[in-house]
Amino acid sequence: MADAIDSPTPPPAPAPGGSKLVPALLALNLLVVAALLAVFLLRGGATGAPVAAAAGAAHGKEGAAAPPGPTIKLADFIVHLRDTDADRYARVTFDVEVATEEDRTRLTPLVPRVRDAFIAYLSDRTVEELRGSDAIARTKAALSERLGALAAGVEIRALYITDLVIQ
CATH class of the missing domain: 1.20.5 (Single alpha-helices involved in coiled-coils or other helix-helix interfaces)
Structure with missing residues (x-):
């Protein structure tokens, strides 16, 4: 009897064919x-x-995406930011997408006014007001509003920030 208790019993062999x-x-x-x-x-x-x-x-064309329109690249903006602790600068580059070549032709002579308005807006910002995706979205919205007011007869599709460096 002692031999039966001491010897382990082998585990049962798996069934042939296995589990499916x-x-x-x-x-x-x-x-x-x-x-x-x-x-x-x-x-x-x-x-x-x-x-x-x-x-x-x-754009009034249901189901079909409008192709990108002509763009105007605005030269780099280098502005001194409003900051009491240190001299901080931002370099920003914008592209403006318009609906047609005619809109592009109408916007081109307005570029100096647009630059002036953008510089005035940006130089009144602090570093914190330009950092992060939410801040960039707010900045684009404010500048798009100013752009729309300056170029009332031009159909502006989008304003793109193509470069942003803060030092």
Whole structure:
């Protein structure tokens, strides 16, 4: 009897043929991933159809995105920022997108006024008012409003900050 207690009994041998649950789950997982990938690619991914439809609706062409319009590159703006602790400077470059070449021609003579308004606005900002994505969005909104007031007869599509360096 002592021999029966001391000797371990071998574990039962796995059934021949094995379980079909693991391969079935792997196949199901593969199908789900493939379906999600297909939906993602067919809908245009992260930058596809929903954004294009919204852009098309904004321009009155439902379902079709408007092509980019002509742009005017404004020369670098180097402004002294309002800061009491130290002399701080910002270098900012803008591109203005307009609807047509005619709008571009009408905006070109207004560039000195636009530069003056932008410099006046930017030189009244502090470093904290220009740092971060929220601050950049507020700055673009304020400058777009000023641009729209200065160029009333020009259809401005967008104002892009293409370079921003704060020292």
